[in-house]
Amino acid sequence: MKLQQLSLFLENRPGQLRAPCEALGRAGVDILTMSLADTAQFGILRLIVKEWQRAKAVLEGAGMVVNVTEVLPIEVDDRPGGLAAALAVIEEAGLGVEYMYAFAARSASGKAAIIFRFENPDLALGAVRARGLRVLDGDELVAMRT
Amino acid sequence: MSLDLPNLVFDPAEMMSRDELSTLQSSRLREFVRRAADAPLYEELFARLGFDPRAVRGSEDLSSLPLTTKEDLRRHYPLGLLAVGRERVARIHGSSGTTGKPAFVAYTRRDLKTWSGLCARFLVAGGLREEHLVHVAFGYGLFTGGFGLHAGIERVGAGIVPAAGGNTARQVMLLEDLGADVLVCTPSYALHIAEVVAELGRDPGALKLRYGHFGGEPWTEEMRAEIERRLGLVAFNNYGLSEVMGPGVAGECRERAGMHVAEDHFIVECLDPTTLKPVPDGQPGELVFTSLTKEACPVLRYRTRDIASLDRRPCPCGRTGARLSRVMGRSDDMLIIRGVNVFPSQVEEALLRVEGTAPHYLVEVSRPGALDEVVVKVEMRVQEFSDEMRQMIALRDRIDHEIHSITGVRMGVELVAPGTLERSSGKAVRVLDHRKEPARKG
Numbered sequence: 394m395k396l397q398q399l400s401l402f403l404e405n406r407p408g409q410l411r412a413p414c415e416a417l418g419r420a421g422v423d424i425l426t427m428s429l430a431d432t433a434q435f436g437i438l439r440l441i442v443k444e445w446q447r448a449k450a451v452l453e454g455a456g457m458v459v460n461v462t463e464v465l466p467i468e469v470d471d472r473p474g475g476l477a478a479a480l481a482v483i484e485e486a487g488l489g490v491e492y493m494y495a496f497a498a499r500s501a502s503g504k505a506a507i508i509f510r511f512e513n514p515d516l517a518l519g520a521v522r523a524r525g526l527r528v529l530d531g532d533e534l535v536a537m538r539t
Numbered sequence: 540m541s542l543d544l545p546n547l548v549f550d551p552a553e554m555m556s557r558d559e560l561s562t563l564q565s566s567r568l569r570e571f572v573r574r575a576a577d578a579p580l581y582e583e584l585f586a587r588l589g590f591d592p593r594a595v596r597g598s599e600d601l602s603s604l605p606l607t608t609k610e611d612l613r614r615h616y617p618l619g620l621l622a623v624g625r626e627r628v629a630r631i632h633g634s635s636g637t638t639g640k641p642a643f644v645a646y647t648r649r650d651l652k653t654w655s656g657l658c659a660r661f662l663v664a665g666g667l668r669e670e671h672l673v674h675v676a677f678g679y680g681l682f683t684g685g686f687g688l689h690a691g692i693e694r695v696g697a698g699i700v701p702a703a704g705g706n707t708a709r710q711v712m713l714l715e716d717l718g719a720d721v722l723v724c725t726p727s728y729a730l731h732i733a734e735v736v737a738e739l740g741r742d743p744g745a746l747k748l749r750y751g752h753f754g755g756e757p758w759t760e761e762m763r764a765e766i767e768r769r770l771g772l773v774a775f776n777n778y779g780l781s782e783v784m785g786p787g788v789a790g791e792c793r794e795r796a797g798m799h800v801a802e803d804h805f806i807v808e809c810l811d812p813t814t815l816k817p818v819p820d821g822q823p824g825e826l827v828f829t830s831l832t833k834e835a836c837p838v839l840r841y842r843t844r845d846i847a848s849l850d851r852r853p854c855p856c857g858r859t860g861a862r863l864s865r866v867m868g869r870s871d872d873m874l875i876i877r878g879v880n881v882f883p884s885q886v887e888e889a890l891l892r893v894e895g896t897a898p899h900y901l902v903e904v905s906r907p908g909a910l911d912e913v914v915v916k917v918e919m920r921v922q923e924f925s926d927e928m929r930q931m932i933a934l935r936d937r938i939d940h941e942i943h944s945i946t947g948v949r950m951g952v953e954l955v956a957p958g959t960l961e962r963s964s965g966k967a968v969r970v971l972d973h974r975k976e977p978a979r980k981g
Contacts, residue, residue, distance in 0.1 A: 400926040402919045404956040430928050435954050437928060456958045458919045462926040491927060510926075 394530035395463040395514050397445040402458045403429075403436045413438065416455040422448045425534055426508065428494035439494070441466075441508060443535065463514040466496060466534055468527040471505040479507070479526060486520040488512075498538040506534060542773060542793040546856050549663040549695070550656060552803045553858045557851075560802055560859060565597030567831035568806065572604065575837040580611060580619035601806060606815070606827065606840045612642045612782065620836035621645055628835060633681040634781040641681060644781050645835040651690065653832055654784055657801050658691020661790020664799070664856070665775035666750040667721055669696035674714055674748075676724035676732070677755070678704040683785030684755055688723045691787065697721070704728075707735040718747040726758035726766060726774075733769035748772040754779065754786055757845075757866040761891060778863060782841055783828045789863045797850050797862025804832050807861060808840070809849045811880065812870040823848050823882065825870045826863070844870045846882060874904060874970060876911045881946045883969040886915055889941035893934070894923060899960045902950075905973040913950040915942060918960050 403409040410429075417424060423443040430437045442448040445461070452459045469479045483490060489512050496506035506529055511517035522528060548554060555563070572592040575581045585592060588605055595604065612619065617640075621628070629648045633641035646654065667673070673692050677684035679701060692699050700719055702710050710732060714722075722729060729751060736743050748770055754777040763774045777790035778798050788805060789798035800807045809824035810817055818824035826843045846869065850862040868884035875881070883902055890897040899918040904911060917938060925931055931954070939952045961968060 398926075400924075402924050402931075402954070402956065404954070404959070409956065432928070432932065435931070437926065437931070439926070458921050458924045458957050460921075460924055460926045 394465075394528060395518065396441060396466055396508070396531060396534075398462045398464045398508070398510075399440045399442065399445055399449055399452065400460045400462055401438045401440070401452065403438050405431070405434050405436060410436075410438065412455065413452055413457060416451055416457075417442070417448055420447070420451040422451060425538070426494070426496045428492075428508075430492065441496075441534070443531075462510060464508050464510045465514060465517060465521070466506045466508050466529040467521060468529055469505050469507050471499050471503050475505065476507065482524045482526055483509075483517075483521060486517075486524055488517050488520055496534060496537070500537045506537065541855060542795065544666050544773075544793040546793060547663050548858070549660045553660060553664075553799065553801075553860060555803060555859055557859055561598065563803055564806055564831060565599075568598055568601065568829065569595055571829075571831050571837060572839065574622055574834075575839055578620050578622035578837060580607075580615040581622075581837070581839065583615075584611070598806065601808070601829065601840070604829070604840050606842050607838060608842050609642060609782070609844075613640070616640055617643050618645060618836075620838060622837050623647060623835050630686075631681075632683045632686070632781055632785065634683070642782060644683075644785075647834040650834050650836075653804065654687060654787055655690035655694045657784065657787030657804065658687055659694040660801065661775070661777050661787065661798075662688075662691050662695055662697075662752060664790060664792040664858070665752055666773065666793075667692070667695050667697055667752075671720040671749075672698040672700060672717065673721040673723055674700045674702055674710075674717070674719035676702050676704065676710055676722065676728055683779070683781045684725075687779075687785040687787065688752070692723075707732060708739060711736055711739060711741060714746050714748065715741065720747060720749050722748050722751040722770070722772065724751075724753065725755040726753040726762055727756060729753055729766045729770065729774070730762065733766065736769075743769060743771060746770065750775065752777055752790075757868070759865070759891065761895070761897075776865065778866065780843055780845075783830060783838055783843070784833065788828065789860070792854065792856040792858055794854055794856055796854065797864055799854070799858045799860035799862055802860045805830055807849065807863070809847070812846075812873060813875070813880075818848075820849050820851050823864075823867055823880075823885075826866075842870075846870055846873070846884075872970070874902070874972065876904060876913055876948050879946065879948050881913075881948055885945045886942055886950075886969075889938060889945050890917065892941050892945075893937050898923065899962070900969065901960050901971060902969060903971045903973065911974070913948065914953055915950050916953045916955045916960060919954055919957050923954075 425441045428439045469475045491510040493509045499505045572595045576592045627647050628645045630646040633643040679685035751772045751774045766774050775791045779786040779788040789800040806829040808827040812825045823846050826845045830838050845866045847866050848864045868882040887897045898920050901916045903914045935952050
């Protein structure tokens with residue numbers, strides 16, 4: 394299932410990273426996983442949270458510029474070669490990967506989740522499923538943490 | 540692209556050939572400089588500089604004439620420019636000064652006739668017809684806008700609703716109930732009217748406005764598009780300043796590719812504000828005007844502090860007066876970076892080109908080593924923010940490219956968090972110059 398990921402613009406100076414995390418913390422928003430992409434001057438903080446609409450409102454209320462992007466959490470075997478195998482399928486399907494990052498927890502059955510951003514999430518969803526990859530949904534991600 | 544408007548010309552002088560214009564300017568200038576010596580300001584100035592007005596044979600001697608500044612007018616307050624007896628003064632107008640006292644200008648009856656004809660020129664070029672009704676929302680008072688446009692409209696023979704300023708809700712009622720075809724006011728007031736129409740829940744489509752003539756302050760193409768969209772009219776720009784005449788110094792034709800200067804009445808120069816040498820056509824410089832026909836208050840090489848560029852190429856409309864670009868800013872805003880004159884408005888133009896609207900920005904100049912360095916901080920907004928890193932980098936590069944393309948200077952571009960640049964209720968602070976030497980006064 395497609396997930397709504399929040400991305401924030403962060404200027405590269407002290408306090409910029411703490412501010413959104415503090416705002417979310419105060420509002421009781423649970424961050425499931427995150428990734429920080431950076432250049433010398435600025436970064437993009439990407440967050441997967443439990444209640445994305447509420448989190449977006451909280452962040453915008455704190456004066457931040459927030460984007461919402463659709464990403465796919467794909468299940469991958471948590472063993473050496475697991476990620477490569479999934480990527481082989483994705484490549485074979487002709488899908489371009491914009492970026493990816495790992496989900497923090499792993500499931501009891503030895504599976505990990507990798508968050509993928511595809512250029513065309515709807516197309517990618519159909520294509521990876523057709524080739525046997527499992528796309529997780531939000532509830533499954535939350536369950537992985539317990 | 541020209542508008543679908545008949546090309547009506549109020550005064551055949553607007554179509555005079557450049558040769559005839561040149562000859563006319565020269566002979567008028569010669570006679571005019573002699574008359575200017577009757578004004579106390581010029582009597583004193585010529586004496587102080589040892590300048591002989593009779594030495595001026597024509598336009599070729601223009602650069603030998605001294606420049607006149609607003610400070611000169613202040614020093615000779617109230618009517619140091621008056622070159623005729625008081626009994627011949629038919630009108631006095633004034634502009635608000637930043638130092639408290641206005642700068643007054645006087646007009647003889649003949650000056651008033653010249654003035655109204657100049658306003659009629661641009662009104663007609665911009666669609667005004669006898670059968671139209673014009674809503675004038677300029678203040679009627681010392682400010683030249685109200686009475687100036689009023690007289691111009693009367694010369695065309697159109698009808699006038701002298702709404703003057705203030706009480707915008709009432710103005711909207713007048714526009715709706717009287718069905719004026721043309722609106723005259725400042726561009727920002729036009730936008731304000733549009734806002735009040737929306738606030739009152741009125742239908743802008745119910746207004747009968749077809750044309751608008753806006754001036755009195757610099758405004759952008761973006762603002763023009765917004766005014767046109769919200770009021771459903773075609774908007775024209777006009778330029779003037781009271782020290783030179785009032786509105787009517789220059790105005791757009793249906794091409795809307797610059798404002799034609801009434802060169803049979805004014806010599807226009809575009810000078811580098813520091814060297815005071817003419818800049819090539821198309822390049823920004825300070826506008827300097829010399830009146831050729833004013834009786835009461837002749838003005839010679841008046842420094843307007845307005846920065847614009849001139850275009851002397853032929854215009855499809857047939858008018859031969861040089862075209863002024865929009866005013867880009869004030870010469871007092873000007874920065875000199877690595878020897879190049881740069882205006883904050885140029886940075887704004889670059890941002891407009893990339894984004895369509897300009898976000899908050901700040902130009903910071905420093906000299907950490909031997910060379911000037913500039914960083915333009917641009918505040919992020921939702922519309923610029925992309926989740927993709929390469930798009931963000933591409934955005935920054937595009938801004939960098941446009942700034943370089945417009946100013947000729949390579950500046951660093953930094954994208955900064957929203958809300959971090961200072962806001963002000965007045966004019967926004969766009970420049971922070973950290974260099975130790977004071978900015979050179981142009």
